[in-house]
Amino acid sequence: MIKLENISFDHCIKCTVCTIYCPVAQATHLFPGPKQSGPDAERLRIKNPELVDASLKYCTNCKRCEIACPSDVKIAEIIQNAKWKYVKVHWFRPRDFFMSRTDLVGGLATIFSGLTNFIINLKVMKVLMHLFLNIPYSRKFPAYQRGTFTGLYKKKFMQSQKVYEKRAVFYHGCFVNYNNHSLGEDLIKVMNALGYGVDLVDEKCCGVPLIANGYIEKAKKNAQYNIDSLGKTGDAVIVSTSSSCSFALMHEYPSFLELDNSSYIDRLDYITKFIYDEFTAGNIPQMKAVGIRAAYHSPCHLERMGGVIYTLGVLKMVPGLDLVVLNSECCGIAGTYGFKKENYEISQGVGQNLFRLIEKAEPEFVVTDCETCTMQIEMNTKYKVLHPVTLIAMALEEKNKGKK
Amino acid sequence: MIYDCVIIGGGLAGLTCGIRCAEEGLRTVVISGGMNSLHFSSGSIDLAGFTENGSVVKKPFEHIKNNAAKKKDHPYTKVGIPAIRKSLDYFKEKVSDEGITLNHNSDFNHFHVTAIGAVKPTYLSQESVFSSRGKDIIKSGAKIAILNFKGFRDYYPEQTAANLKEHPLFKNSELMLGDISLPYYLHTEKNLHEFRSTDIARIFETERYLPRIADEIKRAAGDADAVSLPAFIGINNYREIRGKLEAMTGKFIYEIPTLPPSILGLRIDHAVKNSFFKHGGEYIAGKKIESSVIKKGIVESIITGSRGTSSEIKAKYYVLASGSFFSGGLQSGVSSISEPVFDLKVKGDSKRSKWYSWNFFDKKSHPFLSYGVETDSSFNPSTQDGKTVKNLFCAGSVLAGYNPVKEGCGGGVAISTGYKCAERIIREIKK
Ligand SMILES: Cc1cc2nc3c(=O)[nH]c(=O)nc-3n(C[C@H](O)[C@H](O)[C@H](O)COP(=O)(O)OP(=O)(O)OC[C@H]3O[C@@H](n4cnc5c(N)ncnc54)[C@H](O)[C@@H]3O)c2cc1C
Numbered sequence: 045m046i047k048l049e050n051i052s053f054d055h056c057i058k059c060t061v062c063t064i065y066c067p068v069a070q071a072t073h074l075f076p077g078p079k080q081s082g083p084d085a086e087r088l089r090i091k092n093p094e095l096v097d098a099s100l101k102y103c104t105n106c107k108r109c110e111i112a113c114p115s116d117v118k119i120a121e122i123i124q125n126a127k128w129k130y131v132k133v134h135w136f137r138p139r140d141f142f143m144s145r146t147d148l149v150g151g152l153a154t155i156f157s158g159l160t161n162f163i164i165n166l167k168v169m170k171v172l173m174h175l176f177l178n179i180p181y182s183r184k185f186p187a188y189q190r191g192t193f194t195g196l197y198k199k200k201f202m203q204s205q206k207v208y209e210k211r212a213v214f215y216h217g218c219f220v221n222y223n224n225h226s227l228g229e230d231l232i233k234v235m236n237a238l239g240y241g242v243d244l245v246d247e248k249c250c251g252v253p254l255i256a257n258g259y260i261e262k263a264k265k266n267a268q269y270n271i272d273s274l275g276k277t278g279d280a281v282i283v284s285t286s287s288s289c290s291f292a293l294m295h296e297y298p299s300f301l302e303l304d305n306s307s308y309i310d311r312l313d314y315i316t317k318f319i320y321d322e323f324t325a326g327n328i329p330q331m332k333a334v335g336i337r338a339a340y341h342s343p344c345h346l347e348r349m350g351g352v353i354y355t356l357g358v359l360k361m362v363p364g365l366d367l368v369v370l371n372s373e374c375c376g377i378a379g380t381y382g383f384k385k386e387n388y389e390i391s392q393g394v395g396q397n398l399f400r401l402i403e404k405a406e407p408e409f410v411v412t413d414c415e416t417c418t419m420q421i422e423m424n425t426k427y428k429v430l431h432p433v434t435l436i437a438m439a440l441e442e443k444n445k446g447k448k
Numbered sequence: 449m450i451y452d453c454v455i456i457g458g459g460l461a462g463l464t465c466g467i468r469c470a471e472e473g474l475r476t477v478v479i480s481g482g483m484n485s486l487h488f489s490s491g492s493i494d495l496a497g498f499t500e501n502g503s504v505v506k507k508p509f510e511h512i513k514n515n516a517a518k519k520k521d522h523p524y525t526k527v528g529i530p531a532i533r534k535s536l537d538y539f540k541e542k543v544s545d546e547g548i549t550l551n552h553n554s555d556f557n558h559f560h561v562t563a564i565g566a567v568k569p570t571y572l573s574q575e576s577v578f579s580s581r582g583k584d585i586i587k588s589g590a591k592i593a594i595l596n597f598k599g600f601r602d603y604y605p606e607q608t609a610a611n612l613k614e615h616p617l618f619k620n621s622e623l624m625l626g627d628i629s630l631p632y633y634l635h636t637e638k639n640l641h642e643f644r645s646t647d648i649a650r651i652f653e654t655e656r657y658l659p660r661i662a663d664e665i666k667r668a669a670g671d672a673d674a675v676s677l678p679a680f681i682g683i684n685n686y687r688e689i690r691g692k693l694e695a696m697t698g699k700f701i702y703e704i705p706t707l708p709p710s711i712l713g714l715r716i717d718h719a720v721k722n723s724f725f726k727h728g729g730e731y732i733a734g735k736k737i738e739s740s741v742i743k744k745g746i747v748e749s750i751i752t753g754s755r756g757t758s759s760e761i762k763a764k765y766y767v768l769a770s771g772s773f774f775s776g777g778l779q780s781g782v783s784s785i786s787e788p789v790f791d792l793k794v795k796g797d798s799k800r801s802k803w804y805s806w807n808f809f810d811k812k813s814h815p816f817l818s819y820g821v822e823t824d825s826s827f828n829p830s831t832q833d834g835k836t837v838k839n840l841f842c843a844g845s846v847l848a849g850y851n852p853v854k855e856g857c858g859g860g861v862a863i864s865t866g867y868k869c870a871e872r873i874i875r876e877i878k879k
């Protein structure tokens with residue numbers, strides 16, 4: 045049956061503007077593009093689900109088509125739905141299974157982090173992964189850190205957070221927890237400077253990699269777990285440093301997974317929106333000039349959320365930051381997409397424009413909000429990538445520490 | 449952190465305004481929902497193409513001047529001839545800095561061919577559409593080959609040829625039709641007719657196949673002096689490509705816009721956006737402004753997003769450049785016309801049956817095209833209670849008082865009103 049709320053395909057005026065801006069359709073002719081795979085084909089799929097075709101797998105769910113569409117068609121959502129909802133996935137796919145279980149794999153890997161990092165980047169291991177798991181040989185993996193961020197928080201920060209009256213819950217996500225503790229530490233530093241004490245609550249992976257790999261039921265379970273957990277946090281603000289986790293918590297839960305997140309939606313922000321609001325309200329900590337030239341890359345999901353305006357707003361407040369804003373281009377990694385052998389060339393092809401722009405800007409650092417964009421850019425350019433929060437943490441004066 | 453100027457709508461009007469404000473050092477942001485109507489346009493800027501009774505205007509500035517007394521509410525009358533001229537010169541200069549040359553026929557209109565093969569007057573065109581060399585070639589009665597790429601569905605050369613044959617300008621010309629094919633297609637799984645103009649433009653942009661395409665053109669065009677192609681010979685580096693093709697074929701290359709996406713329009717879109725970035729403007733795509741807060745004739749903020757994800761944006765000055773019905777700047781109910789962001793006073797008929805003509809191609813056009821937001825002579829609109837909103841300006845096709853199709857003046861109004869609003873804001877801020 046056609047659900048009334050899902051008929052946005054009917055608003056399509058067939059202008060093909062979405063396809064002009066689809067980075068995958070630009071990189072390969074194997075993908076017919078958003079217009080054809082989205083609203084066009086949806087009409088047929090509704091009548092006969094067997095018309096779902098394999099080329100849908102090329103869509104990275106970057107949502108650039110939706111940004112471009114003049115008629116507000118939810119093109120990427122239509123494609124995601126078609127990918128997984130018409131065809132039930134039953135068989136076990138080892139690579140997709142492990143790739144999408146970022147919390148399970150991350151949890152194991154951080155216990156043996158030294159060993160994991162060693163093995164995962166061994167030549168022989170890469171050959172094996174290439175052959176058996178279809179993970180491209182030339183892909184570099186994110187390094188796993190020893191222990192988890194939650195563990196570190198308990199040991200090092202929990203006590204010191206108690207002195208703050210205003211409370212903020214930090215949804216840290218898998219990347220901070222397993223791969224980048226220092227971003228979590230920077231977040232605490234910045235929140236403290238703004239006068240907030242940081243709490244952690246029980247959380248599971250937001251579900252983005254699960255959705256991308258077709259484990260919709262598992263994604264729903266995780267989402268419900270997070271909704272329950274975040275819903276119980278009273279009136280504390282909730283922040284996340286990951287643009288993709290934020291996107292899922294705010295938008296994908298109610299729209300794609302059809303779950304009710306009203307218990308926290310009014311309190312949750314992607315971090316730069318939160319900081320922007322604080323700064324605008326006059327709560328600006330002491331900052332010193334950073335003296336850095338940086339190029340800013342806007343991640344696709346943050347663009348879709350309309351969040352770029354806040355990241356730029358905040359960055360423009362950092363003294364001594366010479367910021368080059370790069371033209372909006374997709375980096376090509378799209379979460380787990382670029383880690384798969386069959387997508388590797390397309391993923392790299394999509395990213396070429398961005399890599400060229402970065403080289404042309406000649407920055408000292410690249411700044412971006414998204415963890416997988418960070419990996420992609422660090423692998424393909426010679427630059428180190430910083431999160432906006434890290435940049436603010438670098439600018440903070442020591443004396444902010446006392447501010448309660 | 450308050451913007452000097454927030455512009456709602458990233459079309460021709462909003463971006464012209466944005467470039468001018470950003471250039472003056474104002475902190476400027478353009479916030480836009482979907483892509484603008486340049487993606488569907490011919491890429492030529494119409495200034496004043498037709499008179500009230502539908503005949504072709506030869507000298508647009510003269511026409512505007514003569515009409516000013518009669519049409520007090522027309523945006524052109526409010527902008528004034530000197531500022532219209534200045535805005536077009538400014539616009540030309542800015543897109544030229546981004547690699548797109550716009551030509552005009554001194555103070556006269558020239559003709560261009562539209563996507564459905566109609567021959568229409570316009571004022572500014574890219575050099576592949578109007579140049580003095582092209583003009584000479586047509587005058588000399590040269591042989592013209594109208595070519596299409598075999599299998600390409602978004603363009604009808606037969607229609608173009610039929611219309612050109614009837615046009616007095618081409619009465620001496622010999623016209624012929626022909627097809628070219630691209631070698632590239634032999635190696636793709638895609639069906640020929642699945643290719644849109646942008647797909648083909650990207651193939652041209654690689655420049656890999658140019659020599660073979662040139663051979664194809666020479667074969668299909670025979671001894672013709674000029675060749676017209678559907679506009680798909682590149683988006684960003686089309687000038688080099690056109691130059692190379694002309695050198696390789698020894699023929700003059702003319703471009704005709706295709707059905708959307710229109711590459712000629714896309715080039716202008718990219719050029720104005722790049723210019724805006726270069727002057728330090730911020731551009732937020734894919735974000736619709738849903739509502740606003742107006743108190744005592746002053747806009748306090750505008751609001752995006754829905755519950756939980758909504759946010760307020762504040763500025764000293766606001767510009768509404770949200771386009772017409774097509775772009776969502778105006779909305780129609782069962783029997784009402786409204787402006788959704790500020791609920792401004794609009795001019796339009798409340799009787800639905802009066803909105804349109806039964807004849808789709810009515811020469812007098814449809815009345816709804818002239819509906820829009822009413823403003824005073826400074827482009828300040830008013831709220832439903834009749835109060836003027838002082839820090840809000842309106843520009844482009846959201847405005848009432850003109851019919852872009854009937855008068856052939858859409859681009860000129862967008863550019864000149866966008867420019868004029870920017871001048872006003874700059875003056876206020878620098879006070
Ligand atoms: C199909 C078509 C073809 C045309 N061809 C020509 C031509 O060849 N030559 C010519 O001179 N004129 C042409 N015109 C006339 C055209 O109206 C003007 O030339 C001009 O491009 C209009 O520019 P604009 O900036 O006023 O509006 P638009 O280009 O329509 O831009 C408005 C923008 O505002 C955005 N917007 C709307 N509401 C909101 C909101 N609430 N929040 C945020 N953003 C919003 C829209 O998404 C859109 O991007 C054409 C018009 C149409 C519709």
Ligand code: SF4
Pocket residue numbers: 065066067068069077078102103104105106107108109110119120123
């Ligand atoms: S989501 Fe991205 S990859 Fe998928 S169709 Fe849209 S633009 Fe293309």
Ligand code: SF4
Pocket residue numbers: 055056057058059060061062063078079083112113114115116117119
């Ligand atoms: S941009 Fe929107 S309206 Fe245009 S073809 Fe794509 S889905 Fe349809």
